[in-house]
Amino acid sequence: MTAFWISLIYVLVAEMGDKTQLVALAFATRFKASVVLAGVFVATLVVHLFSVSLGEMVSRALPVFWIQMIAGAAFIVFGLWTLRGDEFDDDEKVQSNRFGPFLTVAVTFFLAELGDKTMLMTITVASEQKSFVPVWLGSTVGMVIADGLAIVVGKVMGKKLPENLIKYGAAVVFILSGVYTFYEAFR
Numbered sequence: 001m002t003a004f005w006i007s008l009i010y011v012l013v014a015e016m017g018d019k020t021q022l023v024a025l026a027f028a029t030r031f032k033a034s035v036v037l038a039g040v041f042v043a044t045l046v047v048h049l050f051s052v053s054l055g056e057m058v059s060r061a062l063p064v065f066w067i068q069m070i071a072g073a074a075f076i077v078f079g080l081w082t083l084r085g086d087e088f089d090d091d092e093k094v095q096s097n098r099f100g101p102f103l104t105v106a107v108t109f110f111l112a113e114l115g116d117k118t119m120l121m122t123i124t125v126a127s128e129q130k131s132f133v134p135v136w137l138g139s140t141v142g143m144v145i146a147d148g149l150a151i152v153v154g155k156v157m158g159k160k161l162p163e164n165l166i167k168y169g170a171a172v173v174f175i176l177s178g179v180y181t182f183y184e185a186f187r
Contacts, residue, residue, distance in 0.1 A: 006138065007139040008142035028150065038102060038106075039101070040143070040151075044140050045140055051119050052126040074124045079171040079172070
């Protein structure tokens with residue numbers, strides 16, 4: 001699998017049920033879907049540009065074995081984090097629309113994504129793949145697909161989501177990926 005597809009799949013799975021996906025869903029109930037998706041897209045491009053840059057720096061500083069060990073541990077932690085879940089606090093919502101819907105969504109999403117699971121996932125994948133543009137674009141597309149689904153769900157179904165199925169499925173994918181990455185490190 002290429003770096004583009006690897007980053008797309010991992011970020012797509014990481015975003016399922018994540019706090020920022022809930023932010024996108026919440027904004028979809030307040031603003032036009034196209035505006036929310038555009039805000040998410042711009043914020044994601046910027047955050048993932050930064051994330052991939054960090055991942056590339058890590059890959060140059062550490063030997064491959066240690067990158068695989070850290071990545072394996074990170075995948076398992078992401079799986080456990082997914083099981084624990086994220087909480088969406090009403091205080092995190094932007095109350096003021098003085099900047100307009102697009103900027104409100106973009107800034108809120110950008111800030112919510114800093115240090116989030118998908119940002120850390122992007123750093124991890126970038127450090128393993130060492131392929132800047134494909135990882136950046138793949139992680140961005142994966143995030144936009146996941147949040148696009150949340151926007152559609154927000155518009156169509158409201159709050160009736162099969163949250164546990166998504167959460168447990170994503171957790172299994174991450175934990176198995178971590179175990180496989182450890183296996184590859186010692187092979």
